[in-house]
Structures are given as structure tokens and as C-alpha cells.
Amino acid sequence: MIDDMDQTCPAGLYLDGIFHAYDGKPVVRGVTVAVPPGQMVCLLGPSGCGKTTTLRIAAGLERSSRGRVTLNCQLVSGDGVHLPPEARNVGFLFQDYALFPHLNVAANVAFGLDRLGRGERSRRVDEMLRQVGMDSYADSWPHQLSGGQQQRVALARALAPKPRLMLLDEPFSGLDKRLRDQVRDQTLHVLKSSGVSTLMVTHDPEEAMFMADAIALMKDGRIVQFGSPEELYLRPATPFVASFFGEVNLIPVQVDGGMVHTPFGPLAAPGLEDGQAAELLIRPEGLALRPDPQGTAEVLAARMLGRVSLIHLRVGGLHLHARVPGHFMPAEGTRLAAELDASQAHVYPAEAGKA
């Protein structure tokens, strides 16, 4: 999907072959990603994968050593051009919100609006504060606000100048779990209703799937897989992608006649050669269990985790985890029949995990 955008001028944000190094240490190594107009794309990945640096390059806060950045067909970085952040008209939502401590809420939101006339400016401030539900706090000072309120003011401030692009850097990581869900939901609706293209950085796969139209999963400065949340979850390109979206059971297997043999029966292994060592990844929710005295699985332990129950199983010398919806607590030593949902199992060449 990247390729066809390369031919003509792509609207929205287009990062093309971005490289960046800090003091000679490469952190971004050839990242290409597009954010179509009005879409929300997430850069997802573990600590140190270069996702925040990529975001800062899009904002112009860092200058990439190689690659091009275009914004609505305008080249903003690359080929000797570098537009400073103040000339790009992008909104940036910071992890620590970065509200100006010497300005009150209204003045914070008005900060980027000095091209508007006085009356229009205060109308825009009111409108933005109303949109994020902070209109009664216009005269408050940043230190008087809670984390969630600060986040909403920061969002209003970033959106007020009608940016061509919104950039979000872990915008919910400072909030506690319960507040996070609520603020996340509200932020998504504010962004969607403003119709702005958005690139967001997060390390939380659930958050990425909640927010994004498309996810770019990064590792060691490169994009490992780019696609819709369903694609990444259901058709992970590598074991890294599969395990990043949740716990997996990893089983070493051998390919034989285009198949791999598992304790749950043979499984197709397309594109793998006979005799090749392979890895079978099974999501814990891909195992269906039912009581059966002749079953191959033996219960080692069962734990209630809330919405699901986690069952530790021994299947033919392997220790596997299974997740079952609701309350399911078989006693230790119980025999169960385990059935594999093939769509939740993925086979990769063994080397792939090390790449």
C-alpha cells in the first residue's frame, strides 16, 4: 500500500526512507510510512525502537540524516530542505503535556493563534475548550489541573491552530488505568471529528488497536509490519509481531511434506522447505478445551484472571497456556481434550525469530 502512494504526490503525511542517528548510534533505519488524510496511524513498538524519534522528525524537532518528509505534497524535509517546526503547521501532543506554566488555560490554547484577530482568537479558544470539555477552566492555571485535565488542554492547544497533521507522543502514558480509557475515548472522538491526519506513538498494542486505522510496528529502527490492526493481529508477519500483541505459546517443530506435526494434529506450513526447523506460535485463546478423560492435555493449574481463566496445561511434554472466556476452573490433574483453532496458530522458519 506504500508503493502506490510513491508514484504520485501523496496527500497527508509521507515519511520516505527516514534514517537518523544520535551521536553515531543509529536509531531510525529506513522508515517509510504514510498517513492518509483524516486517518490515524500508530507507530507501535518496544522501548528504544526509534518510534518517538520518527515522530520528532515528522514534526521537524529532529532533522533526519537521510530520507524525505512531505506534508500534503509539500516537501518539508530532505533534499537539502529543512522546514523548522514553527513553519510546518503541525500539532504535537507531548507525553508530559508541556503546558506553559506561566500562562493560564485560555492563554495556553491561544498561544498558537496570534495570526487571528482578538475576537476571532477568543472565539476559537472557547470553541476548542468546549470541544474537550474544559470550558469552565479557562482561567485556571496548569498546576491546578489534574493529569487528565492537562492532557485535554494540551489537546485543545495543539488542535486550535487547525494543524495539517497531529502528532501524539505516548499521550496517555501519564494517566492511571481507569482515567486512561476515558481520556483515550474522548481524544479519539475529538481527533476524528476534527478530521485531522494523525500519527501517534505508543508502546501499548491494545491502545494502538483502539486508536488506529493502521499500525506500523517498529523494531530496532525499522518497520516490521504495516497494516490494519486486524492484519497485524490475525496475520502477523513474524514471531515478533505475533508475540508483541499478546502472550503466545512457542513450540519448536520440523517441516515434513509441507506440514508441521503438532500435538493437535498436522498443520499446513506454506512456503517452508521439508526438514527445515520451524516455530509454531499458538495464541492461548486459540486452544479450545473440553473435559475428556481420554484427552491429551493434563491440567497443571487453573487461575481466574477476571474476564478469562488461564489454564496451565501439559500436552505431550510441552507446557502450554490456554485462555478460556469466563469461569473455567478444572481441578489439577484433570484430563482435557484440546482443539487448535488454526487461524490462531502461525508457523515461521526458526531463523525468523532471531532476525
Next chain:
Amino acid sequence: MADTELASSFAVRPDPARGTAGCVRLSGWGIAALAIAVLVGTPVVVVGLHVLTPSGDVWRHLVETVLAEYVVNSLWLMMGVGTGVAFGGVGVAWLVTMCRFPGARLLEWALLLPMAMPAYVVAYTYTGLLDYAGPVQAALRAVFGWGSARDYWFPEIRSLGGAVWVMVMVLYPYVYMLARAAFLEQSVCVLEASRTLGRSPWQAFRQVALPLARPAIAAGVALALMETLNDFGTVHYFAVDTFTTGIYRTWLGLGQPAVAAQLGAVLMIFVLVLLLVERLSRGAGRTHHTSSRWRTLPRFRLGPGAGILALVFCGLPILLGFAVPSLALAWWSWQSGAETLFTADFLRLVRNSFVLAAAAAVTAVLVAVLLGYAQRLDPSWMNRGAVRLASLGYAVPGSVIAVGTLMTLGVLNTLSGVLLIGSVGALVYAYLVRFLAVSFNAVEASLGKVTASIEAASRTLGKGAWATLRLVHVPIIRGSLLSASLLVFVDVMKELPATLIMRPFNFDTLAVRTFSLASDERLADAAAPALAIVLVGLAPVILLSRAIARSRPGGGE
């Protein structure tokens, strides 16, 4: 998140040094910072280079005659002052932070008061009080019926010992401040653990608290010794020949700038050693702070006898270092009458001092903001180096700065025909060289309060580097800018040797007039300008004591 931290530790860099073309780019900010750094750093470098210049006849003559005396006197002075401030400073710091006795809370900030006194002012005052004609000896003669100086022995204040005593009285607060901070930062648990392991409070002090505070104490002593080496007024008045008096005499008396610079270069070796001690001990000190938890220190309650002893021990430096000299100055000023105070001449002195100090303070803070901001925008090795270069004057004695500045301006004069020597501008330049580090440290620390993301937020909201500085940084750090300028202002008010060497013809300041009146043995007449300096000098002391009060969350017992 590691990558976030990494990214935010780098400031906004619209034009980084490592560009795509692989060459070093210089922004306007970088160029300005570099130019200023070269301008401010040159005088110190010029003097420093004189270590290498071949020695002339005059230098050889100096080496054969007086150099040994300069070295010996300076070493004795440092030894005496170092010992005095270490014992005095640590002693009072321990008593007021760890013990409970009447007046301890008041003493905690009052112990800073002697900082307001320039050493030379204290020297003049005590000479007036203690010499043969002074009130103390006169009273002794009246009581015991002695006729002349031959009938009794009285310690001579105008001596090396007297100089040590005067400097200990005004310089111990450096050790006191740092030692006190170190004691407060020590984890209470460590001290309590040593108590439960069977140590008495005294043993806990010697075996635990003191070793932990040693880096801070060493840093404080090093600072006090730098001030000792910087002193000109006291040693000149007491006729103790040291490097500063030697530089003054070689420059103005013998008319030998190159030799004066060579003396300055030797003096800078002393300073360099102290600087190294200070840096190393501060580095070590930082690793010691393990506990970030603050808790009211469980103070050891002293009995009535010990409490009175502690009160006397802590009260004495305030009495002798501040109360007695300022009362004497006030008394002498009063006696010489209001007509001397409000003469046109005195008001001109005040105006000159004020104009110089204000000009230097404003310049130093503006330059510090420019340097600090340039370093933030682009923390490349070049900008960091520029800051180092510009801060060189810190700790270099004023007389050395004066020599270096005059030489630099001399070269500038022959190169460009701009004659600055003997102008107010040249003097402000010398102050900038000497005191830029004072304002820069304050400005840099406060710029740290503006986080990288606040800066980036302003940039993404459409404000350029200048507008961001004006709309975000300056309003946020305004208070620190004011205190930075106040520090420079007071330092300039007190500064003597550089002012003396570099002032325009017939241009007197309060400090210069105090010096020249005292040199003419007109101590009573010197009282009014000296008192004015002390009163202005109280401002940063008040600032400091307020900062100390704030640094104690839940400090009330």
C-alpha cells in the same frame, strides 16, 4: 521509555551541527555564542599564555627578590584561612543543623551575614578598632595605667596573622553553606543506624556525618581559598606581599605589563589546583546522595551549659564578622556627620558604583541567556566549548583579569584603532570576564526548568527560536534572571583590584574611595562608602537565606 528519554535529552535542534552534508553548520545563535565566548575568554587565555613566554630581566629580578615571598605568604595565607574556615564552618554547620539549642533557628541564616562584608572593609574596621590609637588599646591603657606601646604587648592586626583572621571571619560562610546542605542531605537513617550501633552523637558525627560531608567541605574550602587568592584590599593594607599586590605593583609601579601577566599566570596555577579540588570533590559528592527522602532531622537537644557554649561558638563569627564591623562603620559614619554623606561628591560615588554594577549585571545576564539558550538549541561540542571558554574568568583573581583585559584591549586598539582602555566600557568588559560565570550558572540552572517538550510545544505552535525565548523561557525564568543580576551587581559593587587598575581617570567608586581613604589612614572618612557597600551586599544574603528557608519542606519543628 528509553527512546523518549533519549529524544527529550536533546533539545530542539532546527539546525544541528551534524547535517546531511556531513559538515558543521553554524546557526546565527551558534556564531553569536562563539563570538562572545572568544571575546570573554581571551583575557584569561592571554594571561595564561604568559606561562610560556620567555622571561625578561625584570622577571628574573622578581624571581631573585620577591617571588619566594609572594609564594610563601600566599601559601601561609591559604593554610591559615583553609584551616580556619574548615573548623569554623563545619563546626557551626553541625551545631545549627544537628543540635537544638536556644537561637539555633535564628543563627541558621544569621551565620550568612558576614558574606555581605568585603574582607578589606573588615580589615579597615579592625585596624581602626585595634591599632594603637584605637578604642581598644586606649581603653586598656586607661584601665592599667600604661603609658606607651613599650609598656605592654598587643597583637599586631596589620600582619599575616591578622589577614588570616579577617578572611576567616568573612569567608567561613562558604564552608558553612555547603557543609550545612550536605548534613541536611544525609540520610537520617544512616545517622540513626550508627546511633543504634552504639555510637554517641559525637562519634556519629566523626565517624559517619563528617566523612559523608567531606566532598562538600572540600568544595567550600576551595571556594574560600579562591576568594583568599583574589583578595587585594586586605593584604595590601596589611602590607602582606602576595601575588595580587605584586601584580598591582608590577603593573602600576614598575610599568611592566608582561611581567605582571607572568605573575598572574603563576597565580592562575594556584587557582587551577583549587578549581580541580573543587570539581573533583563536587563530582564525588554527587554520588553520595542516595536518599531523596526528606525528613525533619532528629536534632540532638543540648543541655543548658552546652547550649550556651554552642550559642557563643555560633554567635561569635556573626558578632566579629558582621555586627562589630558594621556597628563601628555606622558609628564612624554618624560621627563624621550627615554633611559628608550627602555631599555631591558622595552621591557621585554612589552613582558611579550603581551605574557600573547595573551595566555589568544587565550585560552579564543578557550574555548568559544568549549563551545558555544557544547551548540548548544546539548542544554541540562547539557550543559547549564556547560556554567553557566564556566561564574561564570564574575564580581568576580580579587583578589578573584586569591585566588580561588591558592586554586584550591593547591588541584590539592596535588592530582596529578602537580605544577602549580607560573607559567605562573597558571596565564593564573586565567585570563580564570575571563574573559571567556567576550569572551563567544561575541562568543555566533556571533554563533547566523549561523542559525540552515545553520548548518543542512552542516551536510546533508556530513560534521561532527568538519568539520562544521571549514568550516562554524569559517569563518562566524571570525570577532567576533577577537574582542572577543581583549577584553580579553586588559582586561588582565590592570588586576592588580590577576597578582600581582599570577605572577611567578620576572615576571613583565606593570601593575605590574606601580603599584610597583607608590607604591614607582616614579610616573614619572611609566608613560611609564602606557602609554603603555592606548595605548593598546584604541583598544577596537575604536572597540566600530565603532560598535556605524554602529548601526545608516541613522544616518547622
